[in-house]
Amino acid sequence: MTIPTAVADRMERIAPRLYWWHVQDDRIGGAQSDSYALDTGRGVIFVDPLPITHRGADRFPSVAFVFLTTAGHQRASWRYRMELGARIWAPRESVGLIGEPDRRFIEQTPFPNDFRAVFTPGRGLSHYAFLRSGDPSILFVGDLVTRRDAHSPLQLPAGAGEERPAVSRRSVERLLTLDFDLLCLSHGGMIDDDPRGALRELLERGV
Numbered sequence: 001m002t003i004p005t006a007v008a009d010r011m012e013r014i015a016p017r018l019y020w021w022h023v024q025d026d027r028i029g030g031a032q033s034d035s036y037a038l039d040t041g042r043g044v045i046f047v048d049p050l051p052i053t054h055r056g057a058d059r060f061p062s063v064a065f066v067f068l069t070t071a072g073h074q075r076a077s078w079r080y081r082m083e084l085g086a087r088i089w090a091p092r093e094s095v096g097l098i099g100e101p102d103r104r105f106i107e108q109t110p111f112p113n114d115f116r117a118v119f120t121p122g123r124g125l126s127h128y129a130f131l132r133s134g135d136p137s138i139l140f141v142g143d144l145v146t147r148r149d150a151h152s153p154l155q156l157p158a159g160a161g162e163e164r165p166a167v168s169r170r171s172v173e174r175l176l177t178l179d180f181d182l183l184c185l186s187h188g189g190m191i192d193d194d195p196r197g198a199l200r201e202l203l204e205r206g207v
Contacts, residue, residue, distance in 0.1 A: 003076055004033065008052040011037065011059065014190055015136055015182060019059075021052050022189070032149065035075070036140060036184050037063075038132065040113040047130060047140045048073035048186050049080055065089060067115065069142025070127045071096055073186060093126035118178070120144045122168030123157050129175065136181035139195070144171055145202060147188035154202040157187070172199055 006023035014020045017039045025033040035050040043064025063086040066077045071094035078098050080086040087102040089111075094104065105111070107119040107128070118129040123143040130140040145154045156168050176199055183195030191198050 003074075004050060006051070008035075008050060008056055010056045011052065015138075015192070017041070018138065018182070018184075020184075020190060021050060021056065023050050025050075028187075032187060032189070033075075034184070034186055034189055038113075038138070042113055045113060045115070046077075046080060046086060047184070048142065049076055051076040051079070060084070065112065067111075067130055067140075068094070068101075069129065069140065069186065070094075070124055072124070073142065074098060091126040091128055118174070120171035120174065122164050122171045131178055131180060136192075137179060138182045138184060139175065139178060139180035140184045140186075141175065142186050144168065144175075145199070146185055150189050152188070153205070154188075154198050156202075169203060172203060175199055 004023055004025045004027055006026055008021040008023050011019040011021045019037040022032055022034045024030045033050055036047045038045045044060045046063055046066045048069055049066055063080055063084040066080055066086045066088045068090045071090060077088050081088055089103045089105050090101040092104040092106050105117055107117050109117060111117060114133045116131045118131055120127055120129045127142055129142060132138045143157050146157045147154050176196060183191040
């Protein structure tokens with residue numbers, strides 16, 4: 001997928017060491033797309049990073065890693081490799097990448113800085129969530145579940161529920177076996193108020 005033309009102009013701190021930025025994404029009809037940065041104390045990690053102005057990102061003069069949940073979330077990753085020195089990690093089966101990532105991973109690949117990849121097929125068969133242990137513990141879920149805005153319930157992304165509903169639901173069920181405090185969506189922002197309950201409610205609605 002192409003890089004969005006919309007560019008964020010600021011990051012917001014939304015939890016200890018966790019930052020968020022977003023755009024109204026012209027590639028998906030102006031819906032919200034979200035990105036995250038985590039300052040681990042041992043390097044900054046971008047997850048599915050969207051374009052942001054230099055002024056908006058000036059708190060981070062360098063970035064250790066970019067982690068991609070799926071090939072469709074390359075976004076501005078290659079810019080950050082060129083400008084900020086980030087090393088890009090992408091799912092092993094990723095196709096259509098602009099360049100060759102520094103590392104291709106599977107679920108069993110050891111990750112730095114207390115991250116762990118969790119295989120979550122459904123919205124594509126090469127899709128991962130990232131669990132970062134700590135206080136708080138954070139789960140980045142990519143495109144597996146989304147919501148229209150902060151006041152909307154979670155849903156499976158358009159098409160995923162029709163194409164692979166059983167696979168998607170099993171991946172959501174798997175997330176509920178993990179221990180996390182914050183749920184970070186690539187479309188719909190962060191959920192910090194009972195994120196596990198939000199996932200259970202999605203399954204109970206049967207969508």
